[in-house]
Amino acid sequence: MMPAMDPRTLTLRAFQKHIFDRYEKVDRRRGTPKTFLWFIEEIGELATALHGDDHANLQEEFADVLAWLCTLANINNVDLADAVAKKYLGPKPPKGHK
Ligand SMILES: [Mg+2]
Numbered sequence: 486m487m488p489a490m491d492p493r494t495l496t497l498r499a500f501q502k503h504i505f506d507r508y509e510k511v512d513r514r515r516g517t518p519k520t521f522l523w524f525i526e527e528i529g530e531l532a533t534a535l536h537g538d539d540h541a542n543l544q545e546e547f548a549d550v551l552a553w554l555c556t557l558a559n560i561n562n563v564d565l566a567d568a569v570a571k572k573y574l575g576p577k578p579p580k581g582h583k
Pocket of ligand 1: 549
């Protein structure tokens with residue numbers, strides 16, 4: 486059994502791999518269009534949580550959005566850590582806009 490990941494040392498790459506290891510088969514079968522709908526549904530839940538005052542729920546919805554973003558990246562062969570590093574951590578990060 487895999488040891489639980491420690492949030493203090495968790496990396497984006499490790500989390501994306503965790504989502505891949507657990508869900509990749511079913512995620513690929515579902516495909517990008519339906520997965521994108523799930524992702525947008527989670528964005529909607531996050532929007533609702535941002536309007537509310539339940540911080541535990543807000544945390545949960547941020548987690549869901551990140552998990553579904555990892556799923557979308559996995560089934561489209563995108564390594565999020567590489568993508569983030571390339572765009573935001575290089576010599577010319579975007580200034581004033583994303
Ligand atoms: Mg949710």
